[in-house]
Amino acid sequence: MDSFIQIENFSKISPYASLFWQGMAVTIMLSLFTVAIGFVLALILSAMRMTKFYPLAFLGLDKDGHQKEKGIGVTIGKFNPISFLATAYVEILRSTPVIVQVAIIYYGVFGALIELPNFTFLGFIKFERFFPGVVALGMNSGAYLCEIMRSGIQSIDGGQTEAARSLGMSQFQNMKYIILPQAIKNILPAIANEFVVIIKESAITYTIGVQDIMSAVNAVRGATFIIIEPLLVATAIYFCLCFPTSKVIAYFERRMSRGDKR
Amino acid sequence: METRDKLIQITNLEKHYNFGKIKALDGVTVDIDKGDVMVVIGPSGSGKSTFLRSLNLLEEPTGGAIIFDNVDITKKKYKDENGKWVKVNMDLHRQKMGMVFQHFNLFPHKTIMENMILAPVKVKHMPEDVAKKKAYDLLGRVGLFDRADAYPIQLSGGQKQRIAIVRALMMEPEVMLFDEPTSALDPEMVGEVLDVMKQLADEGMTMVVVTHEMGFAREVGNRVLFMADGKLLEQGSPDEIFNHPNHLRLKEFLSKVL
Numbered sequence: 001m002d003s004f005i006q007i008e009n010f011s012k013i014s015p016y017a018s019l020f021w022q023g024m025a026v027t028i029m030l031s032l033f034t035v036a037i038g039f040v041l042a043l044i045l046s047a048m049r050m051t052k053f054y055p056l057a058f059l060g061l062d063k064d065g066h067q068k069e070k071g072i073g074v075t076i077g078k079f080n081p082i083s084f085l086a087t088a089y090v091e092i093l094r095s096t097p098v099i100v101q102v103a104i105i106y107y108g109v110f111g112a113l114i115e116l117p118n119f120t121f122l123g124f125i126k127f128e129r130f131f132p133g134v135v136a137l138g139m140n141s142g143a144y145l146c147e148i149m150r151s152g153i154q155s156i157d158g159g160q161t162e163a164a165r166s167l168g169m170s171q172f173q174n175m176k177y178i179i180l181p182q183a184i185k186n187i188l189p190a191i192a193n194e195f196v197v198i199i200k201e202s203a204i205t206y207t208i209g210v211q212d213i214m215s216a217v218n219a220v221r222g223a224t225f226i227i228i229e230p231l232l233v234a235t236a237i238y239f240c241l242c243f244p245t246s247k248v249i250a251y252f253e254r255r256m257s258r259g260d261k262r
Numbered sequence: 263m264e265t266r267d268k269l270i271q272i273t274n275l276e277k278h279y280n281f282g283k284i285k286a287l288d289g290v291t292v293d294i295d296k297g298d299v300m301v302v303i304g305p306s307g308s309g310k311s312t313f314l315r316s317l318n319l320l321e322e323p324t325g326g327a328i329i330f331d332n333v334d335i336t337k338k339k340y341k342d343e344n345g346k347w348v349k350v351n352m353d354l355h356r357q358k359m360g361m362v363f364q365h366f367n368l369f370p371h372k373t374i375m376e377n378m379i380l381a382p383v384k385v386k387h388m389p390e391d392v393a394k395k396k397a398y399d400l401l402g403r404v405g406l407f408d409r410a411d412a413y414p415i416q417l418s419g420g421q422k423q424r425i426a427i428v429r430a431l432m433m434e435p436e437v438m439l440f441d442e443p444t445s446a447l448d449p450e451m452v453g454e455v456l457d458v459m460k461q462l463a464d465e466g467m468t469m470v471v472v473t474h475e476m477g478f479a480r481e482v483g484n485r486v487l488f489m490a491d492g493k494l495l496e497q498g499s500p501d502e503i504f505n506h507p508n509h510l511r512l513k514e515f516l517s518k519v520l
Contacts, residue, residue: 061338162320163367163426167381167433168357177380181371 009229016220016230022124023216024237029125030134030202030212031241035195037138042145048086049150052171054078086146093143098136099204105136106208124211133205141198148194152187153179185256192249196242203238213237267296269330269437269468270317276325277312277492286312287323288492294437294470299463301483301500302472305515309492310472314441317470318359319352330355357385360430364442366422368414368429374401375410378429386433393432400428404458420451424458431462438462440471456482476519480504488512 060077062068093101109132110116116128156179164174206215213234220230270293277287286309294300302310315321317328319335327334334340339349369377378400379393388396401407404424414422423443430438440459444452456478463469463482473479479486479500486503488496488511496509504520507513 157367159363159365159367160369163361163363163369164381165353166318166320166356166359166361167430168353168385169381170353170385173384177384178369185371 005228005232009226012224013220013226013230013233016216016223019216019219020213020233020237023211023213023234024241025122026125026130026210026212027199027202027237027241030130030137030205030210031195031199033134034137034141034198034202037134038141038145038194038198041138041142042149045086045090045142045146046149046153048082049146050153050175051080051082053080053082055081090143090146093140094147098140098201099207101140102133102136102204102208105139106132109135126209126211129205129209129211133202133208133210137198137202137205140201141194144194144197145191148187148190149183152183152190155186156182185253188249188253188256192246192253195249196246199241199245200238268293269296269298270294271329272317272326273329274326275313275316275323275328275336277309277316277321278324285492286321287316289326290489290492290494291326292487292494292497294468296436296468297466298485299469299483300471300485300487301479302470302487302489303474303476303479303503303515304487304489308489310487310489311441312492313489314439314470314472317439318356318361320361331358353385357381357433358436360433360435360438362423362426362430362438362440362443364446366414366419366426366446368422368426370414373411373413374406374417374425377414377425378432381429382432397428397432400431403461404428418451419447420454423447423451423455427455427458427462437468437470440469440473442472442474444473444475474519476504488515490515 054077056079057077059073060068060071068074106129110128116131118128120126160178160182161174164178165171169177202212203214206212206218209215217227217230217234221227272293273291275287275290276285278285288309290309290313302313304310312321316323323336326336328336333350333355335350335352335355337350339347342348368374369380372380375394375397378397379388379390382388382393382396383390398407398410401410404427406421406424409417409421409425414425417425427438427443443459444455447455452475456475459469459471459478460482471478471483481500483500485497486500487494488503488507488509490511496503496507496512503512504516507516
Protein backbone atom coordinates (compact mmCIF):
# COMPACT_ATOMS: atom_id res chain seq x y z
CA MET A 1 0.00 0.00 0.00
CA ASP A 2 1.13 3.50 -0.72
CA SER A 3 2.14 5.62 2.22
CA PHE A 4 0.76 9.14 2.62
CA ILE A 5 4.09 10.72 1.72
CA GLN A 6 6.56 9.15 -0.65
CA ILE A 7 10.11 10.39 -0.34
CA GLU A 8 10.90 9.65 -3.97
CA ASN A 9 8.14 12.06 -4.98
CA PHE A 10 10.18 14.91 -3.56
CA SER A 11 13.01 14.05 -5.88
CA LYS A 12 10.51 13.79 -8.75
CA ILE A 13 9.28 17.35 -8.16
CA SER A 14 12.74 18.74 -7.47
CA PRO A 15 13.24 19.85 -11.12
CA TYR A 16 10.39 22.28 -10.50
CA ALA A 17 12.10 23.93 -7.51
CA SER A 18 12.56 27.15 -9.45
CA LEU A 19 8.75 27.47 -9.70
CA PHE A 20 8.54 27.46 -5.91
CA TRP A 21 11.33 30.01 -5.59
CA GLN A 22 9.57 32.25 -8.06
CA GLY A 23 6.25 31.67 -6.30
CA MET A 24 7.81 32.64 -2.99
CA ALA A 25 9.23 35.82 -4.50
CA VAL A 26 5.81 36.69 -5.91
CA THR A 27 4.10 36.02 -2.58
CA ILE A 28 6.60 38.22 -0.74
CA MET A 29 6.28 41.04 -3.26
CA LEU A 30 2.51 40.71 -3.23
CA SER A 31 2.39 40.92 0.56
CA LEU A 32 4.79 43.86 0.80
CA PHE A 33 2.88 45.93 -1.73
CA THR A 34 -0.43 44.93 -0.16
CA VAL A 35 0.76 45.97 3.29
CA ALA A 36 2.00 49.31 1.95
CA ILE A 37 -1.22 50.05 0.08
CA GLY A 38 -3.38 48.75 2.92
CA PHE A 39 -1.57 50.82 5.53
CA VAL A 40 -1.74 54.07 3.58
CA LEU A 41 -5.37 53.41 2.72
CA ALA A 42 -6.18 52.66 6.37
CA LEU A 43 -4.55 55.93 7.47
CA ILE A 44 -6.60 57.86 4.93
CA LEU A 45 -9.81 56.05 5.91
CA SER A 46 -9.17 56.60 9.63
CA ALA A 47 -8.50 60.28 9.03
CA MET A 48 -11.70 60.51 6.99
CA ARG A 49 -13.64 58.88 9.80
CA MET A 50 -12.28 61.32 12.35
CA THR A 51 -12.96 64.49 10.36
CA LYS A 52 -15.22 67.06 11.95
CA PHE A 53 -16.76 68.09 8.65
CA TYR A 54 -20.40 69.00 9.10
CA PRO A 55 -21.43 71.02 6.04
CA LEU A 56 -25.02 71.24 7.26
CA ALA A 57 -24.21 72.08 10.88
CA PHE A 58 -25.78 75.54 10.52
CA LEU A 59 -29.17 73.82 10.36
CA GLY A 60 -28.66 72.84 14.00
CA LEU A 61 -27.83 76.34 15.28
CA ASP A 62 -30.32 78.93 16.48
CA LYS A 63 -30.18 82.55 15.38
CA ASP A 64 -27.43 83.64 17.79
CA GLY A 65 -25.11 80.73 17.16
CA HIS A 66 -26.16 78.38 19.97
CA GLN A 67 -26.36 74.66 19.31
CA LYS A 68 -30.06 73.76 19.31
CA GLU A 69 -31.14 70.86 21.46
CA LYS A 70 -33.39 68.89 19.15
CA GLY A 71 -35.14 68.90 15.85
CA ILE A 72 -34.62 67.56 12.35
CA GLY A 73 -32.04 70.30 11.72
CA VAL A 74 -29.83 68.96 14.52
CA THR A 75 -29.98 65.45 13.08
CA ILE A 76 -29.15 66.61 9.55
CA GLY A 77 -26.50 68.93 10.96
CA LYS A 78 -24.66 65.94 12.40
CA PHE A 79 -24.29 64.32 8.98
CA ASN A 80 -20.64 64.02 7.97
CA PRO A 81 -20.39 62.91 4.31
CA ILE A 82 -16.62 62.22 4.46
CA SER A 83 -16.90 59.98 7.49
CA PHE A 84 -19.95 58.30 5.99
CA LEU A 85 -18.07 57.38 2.80
CA ALA A 86 -15.17 55.87 4.75
CA THR A 87 -17.45 53.88 7.02
CA ALA A 88 -19.46 52.59 4.06
CA TYR A 89 -16.26 51.49 2.33
CA VAL A 90 -14.96 49.66 5.40
CA GLU A 91 -18.26 47.90 6.06
CA ILE A 92 -18.73 46.76 2.44
CA LEU A 93 -15.18 45.43 2.13
CA ARG A 94 -15.41 43.65 5.47
CA SER A 95 -18.74 42.04 4.67
CA THR A 96 -17.83 40.44 1.34
CA PRO A 97 -15.38 37.57 0.57
CA VAL A 98 -11.89 38.43 -0.64
CA ILE A 99 -12.14 35.98 -3.50
CA VAL A 100 -15.13 37.91 -4.85
CA GLN A 101 -13.32 41.22 -4.45
CA VAL A 102 -10.25 39.89 -6.25
CA ALA A 103 -12.41 38.62 -9.12
CA ILE A 104 -14.35 41.90 -9.39
CA ILE A 105 -11.15 43.95 -9.47
CA TYR A 106 -9.50 41.64 -12.04
CA TYR A 107 -12.40 40.89 -14.39
CA GLY A 108 -14.46 43.98 -13.72
CA VAL A 109 -12.25 46.98 -13.05
CA PHE A 110 -9.10 45.94 -14.93
CA GLY A 111 -10.83 43.63 -17.37
CA ALA A 112 -13.43 46.04 -18.67
CA LEU A 113 -12.70 49.57 -17.46
CA ILE A 114 -8.94 50.07 -17.29
CA GLU A 115 -6.51 48.43 -19.67
CA LEU A 116 -3.20 47.43 -18.15
CA PRO A 117 0.05 47.22 -20.13
CA ASN A 118 0.94 43.62 -20.86
CA PHE A 119 4.54 43.08 -19.74
CA THR A 120 6.64 40.91 -17.46
CA PHE A 121 8.91 42.30 -14.77
CA LEU A 122 11.72 40.66 -12.79
CA GLY A 123 11.69 38.01 -15.51
CA PHE A 124 8.62 36.07 -14.40
CA ILE A 125 5.96 38.37 -12.82
CA LYS A 126 3.09 39.16 -15.17
CA PHE A 127 2.14 42.76 -14.45
CA GLU A 128 -1.40 42.59 -15.81
CA ARG A 129 -2.23 39.87 -13.25
CA PHE A 130 0.00 40.92 -10.39
CA PHE A 131 -1.23 44.51 -10.29
CA PRO A 132 -4.98 43.76 -9.95
CA GLY A 133 -4.11 41.23 -7.23
CA VAL A 134 -2.18 43.83 -5.25
CA VAL A 135 -4.93 46.41 -5.66
CA ALA A 136 -7.66 44.03 -4.53
CA LEU A 137 -5.74 42.69 -1.53
CA GLY A 138 -4.62 46.22 -0.59
CA MET A 139 -8.17 47.54 -0.70
CA ASN A 140 -9.31 44.65 1.47
CA SER A 141 -6.59 44.90 4.09
CA GLY A 142 -7.02 48.68 4.15
CA ALA A 143 -10.53 48.16 5.44
CA TYR A 144 -9.40 45.72 8.13
CA LEU A 145 -6.42 47.86 9.18
CA CYS A 146 -8.73 50.88 9.42
CA GLU A 147 -10.96 48.94 11.79
CA ILE A 148 -7.90 47.91 13.85
CA MET A 149 -6.73 51.52 14.05
CA ARG A 150 -10.17 52.67 15.14
CA SER A 151 -10.37 50.10 17.92
CA GLY A 152 -6.85 51.07 19.01
CA ILE A 153 -7.78 54.71 19.24
CA GLN A 154 -10.98 53.90 21.10
CA SER A 155 -9.06 51.73 23.56
CA ILE A 156 -7.31 54.80 24.99
CA ASP A 157 -9.02 56.12 28.11
CA GLY A 158 -11.17 59.18 27.44
CA GLY A 159 -9.41 60.95 30.32
CA GLN A 160 -6.30 61.23 28.16
CA THR A 161 -8.16 63.31 25.60
CA GLU A 162 -9.78 65.37 28.32
CA ALA A 163 -6.41 66.09 29.89
CA ALA A 164 -4.84 67.02 26.57
CA ARG A 165 -7.73 69.25 25.54
CA SER A 166 -7.88 70.90 28.94
CA LEU A 167 -4.23 71.87 28.44
CA GLY A 168 -5.27 73.68 25.28
CA MET A 169 -4.11 71.10 22.76
CA SER A 170 -6.10 70.93 19.54
CA GLN A 171 -7.83 67.79 18.37
CA PHE A 172 -4.92 67.19 15.99
CA GLN A 173 -2.23 67.70 18.64
CA ASN A 174 -4.09 65.39 20.98
CA MET A 175 -4.04 62.70 18.29
CA LYS A 176 -0.41 63.22 17.38
CA TYR A 177 1.18 63.45 20.81
CA ILE A 178 -1.18 61.63 23.15
CA ILE A 179 -3.55 59.18 21.49
CA LEU A 180 -1.65 57.72 18.52
CA PRO A 181 1.62 56.91 20.34
CA GLN A 182 -0.38 54.94 22.90
CA ALA A 183 -2.81 53.46 20.38
CA ILE A 184 -0.08 52.20 18.04
CA LYS A 185 1.52 50.33 20.91
CA ASN A 186 -1.82 48.72 21.73
CA ILE A 187 -2.66 47.68 18.18
CA LEU A 188 0.77 46.37 17.19
CA PRO A 189 -0.18 42.74 17.88
CA ALA A 190 -3.33 43.13 15.77
CA ILE A 191 -1.41 44.80 12.93
CA ALA A 192 1.25 42.08 13.04
CA ASN A 193 -1.49 39.51 12.84
CA GLU A 194 -2.99 41.33 9.87
CA PHE A 195 0.39 41.23 8.06
CA VAL A 196 0.60 37.50 8.59
CA VAL A 197 -2.98 37.14 7.39
CA ILE A 198 -2.10 39.04 4.21
CA ILE A 199 0.78 36.66 3.43
CA LYS A 200 -1.57 33.72 3.73
CA GLU A 201 -4.53 35.41 2.05
CA SER A 202 -2.41 36.33 -0.96
CA ALA A 203 -2.73 32.67 -1.99
CA ILE A 204 -6.20 33.54 -3.24
CA THR A 205 -4.73 35.54 -6.12
CA TYR A 206 -3.79 32.31 -7.89
CA THR A 207 -7.47 32.27 -8.97
CA ILE A 208 -6.70 35.20 -11.30
CA GLY A 209 -3.45 33.66 -12.49
CA VAL A 210 -0.90 35.37 -10.27
CA GLN A 211 2.06 32.97 -10.14
CA ASP A 212 2.48 32.75 -6.40
CA ILE A 213 3.32 29.69 -4.28
CA MET A 214 -0.14 28.19 -4.70
CA SER A 215 0.05 28.46 -8.47
CA ALA A 216 3.43 26.68 -8.37
CA VAL A 217 1.70 23.78 -6.60
CA ASN A 218 -0.87 23.57 -9.38
CA ALA A 219 1.76 23.79 -12.10
CA VAL A 220 3.72 20.91 -10.55
CA ARG A 221 0.58 18.86 -10.13
CA GLY A 222 -0.32 19.39 -13.77
CA ALA A 223 3.09 18.27 -14.93
CA THR A 224 3.72 15.31 -12.58
CA PHE A 225 0.33 14.25 -11.15
CA ILE A 226 1.87 14.52 -7.67
CA ILE A 227 -0.22 16.56 -5.22
CA ILE A 228 0.59 15.96 -1.56
CA GLU A 229 4.32 16.67 -1.70
CA PRO A 230 4.04 20.02 -3.54
CA LEU A 231 1.39 21.04 -1.02
CA LEU A 232 3.76 20.17 1.81
CA VAL A 233 6.48 22.25 0.21
CA ALA A 234 4.03 25.15 -0.08
CA THR A 235 3.02 24.68 3.56
CA ALA A 236 6.66 24.81 4.61
CA ILE A 237 7.30 27.98 2.62
CA TYR A 238 4.23 29.76 4.03
CA PHE A 239 5.24 28.75 7.53
CA CYS A 240 8.78 30.01 7.01
CA LEU A 241 7.38 33.35 5.88
CA CYS A 242 4.71 33.84 8.54
CA PHE A 243 6.31 32.47 11.68
CA PRO A 244 9.45 34.65 11.67
CA THR A 245 7.36 37.70 10.73
CA SER A 246 5.19 37.36 13.79
CA LYS A 247 8.23 36.69 15.98
CA VAL A 248 10.06 39.78 14.73
CA ILE A 249 7.04 41.96 15.43
CA ALA A 250 6.61 40.39 18.86
CA TYR A 251 10.20 41.41 19.60
CA PHE A 252 9.54 45.06 18.71
CA GLU A 253 6.33 44.93 20.71
CA ARG A 254 8.27 43.93 23.84
CA ARG A 255 10.80 46.67 23.22
CA MET A 256 8.12 49.32 22.87
CA SER A 257 6.33 48.34 26.05
CA ARG A 258 9.41 48.93 28.20
CA GLY A 259 8.11 52.26 29.43
CA ASP A 260 5.16 50.49 31.01
CA LYS A 261 7.23 48.54 33.45
CA ARG A 262 8.95 49.63 36.57
CA MET B 263 -17.95 96.47 49.68
CA GLU B 264 -14.67 95.64 48.00
CA THR B 265 -14.57 95.77 44.24
CA ARG B 266 -14.10 92.43 42.56
CA ASP B 267 -12.98 91.47 39.11
CA LYS B 268 -15.40 89.06 37.61
CA LEU B 269 -13.45 86.28 35.89
CA ILE B 270 -16.22 83.95 34.78
CA GLN B 271 -19.91 84.85 34.68
CA ILE B 272 -22.24 81.90 34.51
CA THR B 273 -25.91 82.53 33.77
CA ASN B 274 -28.70 80.03 33.80
CA LEU B 275 -26.42 77.14 32.79
CA GLU B 276 -28.31 74.04 31.68
CA LYS B 277 -27.28 70.56 30.67
CA HIS B 278 -30.15 68.38 29.57
CA TYR B 279 -30.14 64.83 28.32
CA ASN B 280 -32.87 62.92 26.50
CA PHE B 281 -34.62 66.06 25.30
CA GLY B 282 -34.85 67.57 28.73
CA LYS B 283 -36.04 64.50 30.63
CA ILE B 284 -32.80 64.41 32.63
CA LYS B 285 -31.53 67.72 33.92
CA ALA B 286 -27.90 67.36 35.05
CA LEU B 287 -27.68 71.12 35.34
CA ASP B 288 -30.87 73.07 35.81
CA GLY B 289 -30.27 76.78 35.59
CA VAL B 290 -27.10 77.54 37.55
CA THR B 291 -26.20 81.22 37.86
CA VAL B 292 -23.03 82.30 39.64
CA ASP B 293 -20.05 84.61 39.18
CA ILE B 294 -16.50 83.51 39.80
CA ASP B 295 -14.29 86.41 40.84
CA LYS B 296 -10.53 86.72 40.61
CA GLY B 297 -8.90 85.17 43.66
CA ASP B 298 -11.96 83.15 44.63
CA VAL B 299 -11.48 79.73 46.12
CA MET B 300 -14.90 78.37 45.35
CA VAL B 301 -15.70 74.97 46.76
CA VAL B 302 -18.63 73.07 45.29
CA ILE B 303 -20.23 70.47 47.57
CA GLY B 304 -23.29 68.29 47.30
CA PRO B 305 -24.48 64.70 47.19
CA SER B 306 -23.33 62.50 44.32
CA GLY B 307 -25.38 62.99 41.18
CA SER B 308 -26.06 66.57 42.15
CA GLY B 309 -24.41 67.91 39.00
CA LYS B 310 -21.34 69.45 40.63
CA SER B 311 -18.89 67.60 38.38
CA THR B 312 -21.00 68.42 35.33
CA PHE B 313 -20.96 72.05 36.41
CA LEU B 314 -17.17 72.08 36.71
CA ARG B 315 -16.62 70.23 33.44
CA SER B 316 -18.99 72.62 31.66
CA LEU B 317 -16.72 75.52 32.58
CA ASN B 318 -14.11 74.41 30.05
CA LEU B 319 -16.64 72.68 27.83
CA LEU B 320 -15.58 69.11 28.46
CA GLU B 321 -19.35 68.85 28.78
CA GLU B 322 -21.26 70.96 26.32
CA PRO B 323 -24.05 72.83 28.08
CA THR B 324 -27.41 72.76 26.33
CA GLY B 325 -28.41 76.22 27.49
CA GLY B 326 -27.30 79.36 29.29
CA ALA B 327 -24.08 81.31 29.03
CA ILE B 328 -20.52 81.21 30.34
CA ILE B 329 -18.82 84.56 29.83
CA PHE B 330 -15.04 84.22 30.02
CA ASP B 331 -12.73 86.90 28.59
CA ASN B 332 -15.84 88.79 27.38
CA VAL B 333 -16.83 85.85 25.19
CA ASP B 334 -19.74 83.50 25.66
CA ILE B 335 -17.84 80.27 25.26
CA THR B 336 -20.98 78.13 25.08
CA LYS B 337 -21.65 79.52 21.61
CA LYS B 338 -19.96 78.08 18.55
CA LYS B 339 -19.49 81.58 17.10
CA TYR B 340 -20.21 85.16 18.06
CA LYS B 341 -20.40 88.65 16.54
CA ASP B 342 -17.36 90.83 17.29
CA GLU B 343 -17.48 94.63 17.67
CA ASN B 344 -17.38 95.07 13.89
CA GLY B 345 -20.40 92.85 13.48
CA LYS B 346 -18.41 90.01 11.95
CA TRP B 347 -19.04 86.39 12.90
CA VAL B 348 -16.07 84.88 14.68
CA LYS B 349 -15.65 81.23 15.62
CA VAL B 350 -15.09 80.66 19.33
CA ASN B 351 -11.59 79.20 19.69
CA MET B 352 -12.07 76.86 22.62
CA ASP B 353 -8.42 75.71 22.61
CA LEU B 354 -7.38 79.27 23.39
CA HIS B 355 -9.80 79.54 26.32
CA ARG B 356 -8.85 76.16 27.70
CA GLN B 357 -5.22 77.24 27.89
CA LYS B 358 -6.31 79.75 30.51
CA MET B 359 -8.21 77.17 32.56
CA GLY B 360 -6.13 74.50 34.23
CA MET B 361 -7.94 71.31 35.10
CA VAL B 362 -7.13 68.58 37.58
CA PHE B 363 -9.00 65.28 37.33
CA GLN B 364 -10.04 62.65 39.83
CA HIS B 365 -7.98 60.01 38.01
CA PHE B 366 -4.96 62.28 37.36
CA ASN B 367 -4.89 61.53 33.62
CA LEU B 368 -1.14 61.81 33.31
CA PHE B 369 0.19 60.68 29.94
CA PRO B 370 1.58 57.19 30.69
CA HIS B 371 3.90 57.05 27.66
CA LYS B 372 5.74 60.22 28.64
CA THR B 373 8.07 60.98 31.54
CA ILE B 374 7.06 63.47 34.20
CA MET B 375 9.18 66.15 32.52
CA GLU B 376 7.63 65.39 29.11
CA ASN B 377 4.16 65.46 30.66
CA MET B 378 4.85 68.93 32.00
CA ILE B 379 6.52 70.61 29.04
CA LEU B 380 4.48 69.08 26.21
CA ALA B 381 1.62 71.56 26.18
CA PRO B 382 3.69 74.70 26.91
CA VAL B 383 6.16 73.83 24.13
CA LYS B 384 3.68 72.62 21.53
CA VAL B 385 0.73 74.88 22.27
CA LYS B 386 2.26 78.08 23.67
CA HIS B 387 5.53 77.67 21.74
CA MET B 388 7.59 78.20 24.87
CA PRO B 389 11.29 77.41 24.21
CA GLU B 390 12.11 73.97 25.57
CA ASP B 391 14.88 75.10 27.96
CA VAL B 392 12.61 77.79 29.43
CA ALA B 393 9.85 75.24 29.89
CA LYS B 394 12.22 72.78 31.55
CA LYS B 395 13.50 75.39 33.97
CA LYS B 396 9.94 76.31 34.88
CA ALA B 397 9.06 72.63 35.27
CA TYR B 398 11.98 72.06 37.66
CA ASP B 399 10.89 75.12 39.69
CA LEU B 400 7.37 73.74 40.03
CA LEU B 401 8.58 70.21 40.74
CA GLY B 402 10.77 71.61 43.50
CA ARG B 403 7.78 73.41 44.99
CA VAL B 404 5.78 70.19 45.27
CA GLY B 405 8.79 68.20 46.46
CA LEU B 406 9.18 66.01 43.38
CA PHE B 407 12.31 67.57 41.91
CA ASP B 408 14.09 64.20 41.63
CA ARG B 409 11.24 62.42 39.79
CA ALA B 410 11.48 64.40 36.56
CA ASP B 411 12.66 61.42 34.52
CA ALA B 412 10.30 58.87 36.05
CA TYR B 413 7.24 57.53 34.25
CA PRO B 414 3.81 58.10 35.82
CA ILE B 415 3.44 54.40 36.65
CA GLN B 416 6.41 54.67 39.00
CA LEU B 417 4.67 57.26 41.17
CA SER B 418 2.15 56.94 44.00
CA GLY B 419 -1.34 58.35 43.62
CA GLY B 420 -0.56 61.41 45.69
CA GLN B 421 2.58 62.08 43.69
CA LYS B 422 0.65 61.67 40.43
CA GLN B 423 -1.94 64.19 41.50
CA ARG B 424 0.71 66.69 42.57
CA ILE B 425 2.28 66.30 39.13
CA ALA B 426 -1.13 66.77 37.50
CA ILE B 427 -1.53 70.04 39.40
CA VAL B 428 1.85 71.43 38.38
CA ARG B 429 1.34 70.20 34.81
CA ALA B 430 -1.76 72.39 34.64
CA LEU B 431 0.15 75.27 36.26
CA MET B 432 2.78 75.10 33.50
CA MET B 433 0.25 76.77 31.19
CA GLU B 434 -0.05 79.72 33.62
CA PRO B 435 -3.83 79.49 33.80
CA GLU B 436 -6.09 82.23 35.15
CA VAL B 437 -8.26 79.73 36.95
CA MET B 438 -7.74 76.17 38.17
CA LEU B 439 -10.58 73.64 38.12
CA PHE B 440 -10.35 70.65 40.44
CA ASP B 441 -12.69 67.71 39.84
CA GLU B 442 -12.67 65.65 43.04
CA PRO B 443 -8.86 65.70 43.16
CA THR B 444 -8.54 63.53 46.25
CA SER B 445 -11.38 61.04 45.75
CA ALA B 446 -9.22 58.37 44.07
CA LEU B 447 -6.40 58.61 46.62
CA ASP B 448 -5.50 56.40 49.55
CA PRO B 449 -6.37 58.26 52.75
CA GLU B 450 -2.76 58.83 53.76
CA MET B 451 -2.07 60.65 50.49
CA VAL B 452 -4.97 63.08 50.64
CA GLY B 453 -3.07 65.49 52.86
CA GLU B 454 -0.13 66.03 50.54
CA VAL B 455 -2.43 66.98 47.66
CA LEU B 456 -4.57 69.28 49.78
CA ASP B 457 -1.39 70.98 51.02
CA VAL B 458 -0.40 71.83 47.47
CA MET B 459 -3.89 73.16 46.77
CA LYS B 460 -3.84 75.24 49.94
CA GLN B 461 -0.47 76.67 48.98
CA LEU B 462 -1.92 77.56 45.59
CA ALA B 463 -4.90 79.28 47.18
CA ASP B 464 -2.60 81.28 49.47
CA GLU B 465 -0.78 82.55 46.38
CA GLY B 466 -4.04 84.03 45.12
CA MET B 467 -4.89 81.54 42.40
CA THR B 468 -8.56 81.52 41.42
CA MET B 469 -9.83 78.02 42.06
CA VAL B 470 -13.05 76.08 41.63
CA VAL B 471 -12.93 72.85 43.62
CA VAL B 472 -15.43 70.03 43.58
CA THR B 473 -14.66 67.93 46.63
CA HIS B 474 -15.92 65.85 49.50
CA GLU B 475 -13.21 67.21 51.80
CA MET B 476 -15.32 69.38 54.10
CA GLY B 477 -12.25 70.33 56.10
CA PHE B 478 -10.69 71.83 53.00
CA ALA B 479 -13.92 73.66 52.13
CA ARG B 480 -14.05 75.17 55.59
CA GLU B 481 -10.40 76.14 55.90
CA VAL B 482 -9.34 77.15 52.42
CA GLY B 483 -12.54 78.08 50.60
CA ASN B 484 -13.83 81.63 50.67
CA ARG B 485 -17.11 80.68 49.01
CA VAL B 486 -19.00 77.44 49.20
CA LEU B 487 -21.71 76.37 46.75
CA PHE B 488 -24.17 73.65 47.65
CA MET B 489 -25.70 71.83 44.70
CA ALA B 490 -28.44 69.21 44.53
CA ASP B 491 -30.47 67.88 41.60
CA GLY B 492 -28.62 70.09 39.16
CA LYS B 493 -29.61 73.24 41.01
CA LEU B 494 -27.51 75.67 43.01
CA LEU B 495 -29.45 75.59 46.26
CA GLU B 496 -27.31 77.67 48.56
CA GLN B 497 -24.10 79.65 48.50
CA GLY B 498 -22.15 81.65 50.99
CA SER B 499 -19.03 81.82 53.10
CA PRO B 500 -17.87 78.60 54.74
CA ASP B 501 -19.18 79.95 58.06
CA GLU B 502 -22.64 80.59 56.61
CA ILE B 503 -22.83 77.22 54.90
CA PHE B 504 -21.43 75.02 57.64
CA ASN B 505 -22.64 76.83 60.76
CA HIS B 506 -25.85 78.50 59.61
CA PRO B 507 -27.34 76.40 56.83
CA ASN B 508 -30.79 77.46 55.64
CA HIS B 509 -31.93 74.93 53.10
CA LEU B 510 -33.32 71.65 54.37
CA ARG B 511 -31.36 69.64 51.80
CA LEU B 512 -28.13 71.28 52.95
CA LYS B 513 -28.86 70.53 56.60
CA GLU B 514 -29.56 66.90 55.69
CA PHE B 515 -26.37 66.68 53.64
CA LEU B 516 -24.22 68.21 56.36
CA SER B 517 -25.63 65.89 59.00
CA LYS B 518 -24.44 62.97 56.89
CA VAL B 519 -20.96 64.17 56.04
CA LEU B 520 -19.84 66.04 59.15
